Amino acid sequence: MxxxxxxxxxxxxxxxxxxxxxxxxxxxxxxxxxxxxxxxxxxxxxxxxxxxxxxxxxxxxxxxxxxxxxxxxxxxxxxxxxxxxxxxxxxxxxxxxxxxxxxxxxxxxxxxxxxxxxxxxxxxxxxxxxxxxxxxxxxxxxxxxxxxxxxxxxxxxxxxxxxxxxxxxxxxxLNFLSKSTKIEILRRLNLAKEYLYSNYNTNISLDELAEYACLSVTHLLRTFRQAFHQTPHQFLVQIRLQRAKDLLKNTDYPVNEIVNMVGFDCPSSFIRLFKDRFQVTPMKYRLSF
Amino acid sequence: MKIKYIPIFTDDLERQVKFFTDNLGFEVCDKKNLLTSRECVVMQTTSPDIFMLIAKDYGYGNRRCNIVVSTDDCLNDYHHLKLAGIQFYNEPQYTPTGLRAEFADPSGNRCLLLEERNYNDLT
Missing domain, CATH: 2.60.120.810 (Jelly Rolls)
Incomplete structure (x- = not known):
C-alpha cells in the first residue's frame, strides 16, 4: 500500500x-x-x-x-x-x-x-x-x-x-585510553561495517575494506575484533547468511542461485554454515513456511 | 487481549509445582522471567491457551499482579485502555521477554498487560 x-x-x-x-x-x-x-x-x-x-x-x-x-x-x-x-x-x-x-x-x-x-x-x-x-x-x-x-x-x-x-x-x-581515540576508531570501524552491509555479495578484500575505513589492515582486524567480538569476515558471513535466510523465506530462487546471490562461492560450505548458525538446513528452513 | 497466565506466589516453589503436577495434572513446560525480576515456572494447564506461573513470593503484598493479559500489541491496547479511563501504574516498559504495562481493575487488583516478543527469531 x-x-x-x-x-x-x-x-x-x-x-x-x-x-x-x-x-x-x-x-x-x-x-x-x-x-x-x-x-x-x-x-x-x-x-x-x-x-x-x-x-x-x-x-x-x-x-x-x-x-x-x-x-x-x-x-x-x-x-x-x-x-x-x-x-x-x-x-x-x-x-x-x-x-x-x-x-x-x-x-x-x-x-x-x-x-x-x-x-x-x-x-x-x-x-x-x-x-x-x-x-x-x-x-x-x-x-x-x-x-x-x-x-x-x-x-x-x-x-x-x-x-x-x-x-x-x-x-x-576498544583498548585505548583516550575517549576521542576510541570514538575516532569506532567511527572508522562503522565505515567498515557499512561497507560490508552494502557490498556483502561481492568479493571484498581486506585491503579495500581497510582503505574504505581509513585504517591499516592490521589495525582494522585488531580493533574490529575488540569492538564487535568477531572478525570482519565472520561479520560478513553473518550478513550473507541472514540475507540468504530472507531469500529462502520470501522468494522461490533455487538454493544454488541464492548461494551466488549472497556472495558464497560454494553451496556445500553455505549449507554447513547455515546449519551451524540456524540449526536447520536451508531446504528444511524453506519447507517450514 | 486474552488471559494467558495466572500467577501463583509461593514460599515453596517445589511444593507448589508438585501440588499442581500430582493433583491437577498440569505439566511444567518452561521457565521464564515474565514477572518483574523473578523467574517463574510455567505450567501448562488442561486448557491449551492458559498457563500457571509459579513464582517465589518475595512478600510484595498488593504489588503482586493477579492476572497476566496477553496481547499482540501492547502499545495499541495500552493506548485504548488509557483512553477508556483505566489507570496504569507505569508506561509500557521493555523487558527481555517483551513489552509490558501494569494496570488496576476497579477493585485495585493489579493486572499485567504483556506482549511477549521472540527476539531470537530475528537473528
Missing amino acids: EYLRTLRNNNVIYSGTRNNFNQQTTSDFSIRFVFSGNERYSIGKRQLSIHTDSFLILNKGTHYTSTVESAIPVQSFGISFDDKFLQDFKNSWRLKDDTLLNLNTYPFINRYEHEFDETIYPFKGDLFFNVNHLKHHIGRGLQDELLINEYLHHCLINYFQIFNEEIFQKAQR
Whole structure:
C-alpha cells in the first residue's frame, strides 16, 4: 500500500514502492527501512544499501539519491521526525534515563551523536516489532494521531537503544585510553561495517575494506575484533547468511542461485554454515513456511 | 487481549509445582522471567491457551499482579485502555521477554498487560 502521511505535528510516514531513481534532501531526521528487496542510497561518496535486516538514519539536510537494485519489488518504509518532536523526545526521555544511555559514562554522547548516527544499523529487537505494528495499523487506515505518535515515540526509544548498543557500548570495548581515540576508531570501524552491509555479495578484500575505513589492515582486524567480538569476515558471513535466510523465506530462487546471490562461492560450505548458525538446513528452513 | 497466565506466589516453589503436577495434572513446560525480576515456572494447564506461573513470593503484598493479559500489541491496547479511563501504574516498559504495562481493575487488583516478543527469531 502506498501512502505519505503527514501528521499535525509534521512527523511524516511514508510507505510504498520506490521509483528506480530518487534524488532528495531530507528535511528532517529520518529512519529508512525496506520490507522487501533492497534500496541503495548514495550520500556523497558513500554507497549504502539497506535490506530487510537493516535500516538507515538520514540526518536533517542530507543530500542523497536512492536507487532500487532488486529483482523483487522493493517496499520502502520511512519515518521523518519533526525537529520539535525529536527535541521534546530527547529532553523528556533520553536525558531523564541517563542509566540506559550511560550519559554519565559517556558525556560525549551529545557531542558525537550527530557525527555518528548517519549509517546503517541492524533492524532488530523492539524497533522491529514497533515499526511492524505501526506499519500494520497505518496500512489499515489508523487515523488516531495520538496513537501514531506513541508508536513514533517508542521508535525513537528503540533507535537510541540500538545507537547506544552499536556505538557507545562498542567504543567502550576498544583498548585505548583516550575517549576521542576510541570514538575516532569506532567511527572508522562503522565505515567498515557499512561497507560490508552494502557490498556483502561481492568479493571484498581486506585491503579495500581497510582503505574504505581509513585504517591499516592490521589495525582494522585488531580493533574490529575488540569492538564487535568477531572478525570482519565472520561479520560478513553473518550478513550473507541472514540475507540468504530472507531469500529462502520470501522468494522461490533455487538454493544454488541464492548461494551466488549472497556472495558464497560454494553451496556445500553455505549449507554447513547455515546449519551451524540456524540449526536447520536451508531446504528444511524453506519447507517450514 | 486474552488471559494467558495466572500467577501463583509461593514460599515453596517445589511444593507448589508438585501440588499442581500430582493433583491437577498440569505439566511444567518452561521457565521464564515474565514477572518483574523473578523467574517463574510455567505450567501448562488442561486448557491449551492458559498457563500457571509459579513464582517465589518475595512478600510484595498488593504489588503482586493477579492476572497476566496477553496481547499482540501492547502499545495499541495500552493506548485504548488509557483512553477508556483505566489507570496504569507505569508506561509500557521493555523487558527481555517483551513489552509490558501494569494496570488496576476497579477493585485495585493489579493486572499485567504483556506482549511477549521472540527476539531470537530475528537473528
